[in-house]
Amino acid sequence: MDSIEIIGFLAAVLTTAAFLPQVYKTWKTKDVSSLSLPMLILFFIGIVSWLIYGVLKNSPSMIFANSITVISSFLLMYFKIKYGKN
Known part of the structure; x- marks a missing residue:
């Protein structure tokens, strides 16, 4: 792993x-009242795009970070939809 990828992992973490x-x-x-569903959707699409980019560039740091963030942002969208109806 080169120094550039180490910086990438630091940023990813x-x-x-x-x-x-x-x-x-x-x-x-x-409490999802302060979360914006359109923002979450745009963010999710952006993170999925970064994940695809990381896979295409074969960048372990981008793949690591964006895989976790895809899951996290998906959970926030799920929570917004599930709990936002109350």
Whole structure:
């Protein structure tokens, strides 16, 4: 692994970790009032695109980060749809 990929992994860990508290808080409180579904959908599409790009570029750091973030953003969309009807 070269130094560029190490920087990529550092960025991947930090940006992915920054997103996880929101998922946890939403899961625990079931409060989705401050989440925008259109933003979540656009974000999800963007992350899926970054994941595809990472696969095509054969970048382990991009694949790692975006795989986790795809799951996290999908969960937030699910929570928004499930809990937003109340």
